[in-house]
Amino acid sequence: MVSTKVKFIAITIDELVLVPIVIAIVYFFIPELLVPLSILLIVGAAIFVVIKYYLVYPSLEESSYYLYDLDGAIGKVTQTVTAQSGKVKVGQEIWDARCDEGQISIGTEVRITARESMRVKVVPRDEYS
Structure with missing residues (x-):
């Protein structure tokens, strides 16, 4: 660096x-x-x-920008999310997304659990603990 x-x-x-x-x-x-x-x-x-x-x-500086500290943010699925691909809208931005298990259908509210580069990991909002 x-x-x-x-x-x-x-x-x-x-x-x-x-x-x-x-x-x-x-x-x-x-x-x-x-x-x-x-x-x-x-x-x-x-x-x-x-x-x-x-x-x-x-x-x-190499610190994380606060706008991209997305852990815990709520989004909405715009393209079905699977373990390989998908899209979610968070605020006014659309992010590539993936989930660990199964698939999450369009329109479902999700909570972001992690950000890996320009892709977010999500779970359905009601499953988050």
Whole structure:
């Protein structure tokens, strides 16, 4: 797995590369503004990185997103669920689903017991304990 710091650097480096490019352009076309614009660009880039760090860094961590912590959520079967396949609607999303025993017919309310990648494991709502 790639560390969170490496991810942050990777998504920030392109903005920081613009600073020396703009400084070079200013040097060639408006040399009298080189010092004040360089200071402004460097300070602005530093402020930008700090703000971006606090806004973006937490979303780069490997923790589970709360929207996809589906254990215990209630859904409705939209395509018959078997041990191999099926579909359930949870909120506004339709998920691939499977069950351990038998099959669950369309329209049945189910409770999610686990999420495995992009597939959920379900049981009929009244069987859940």
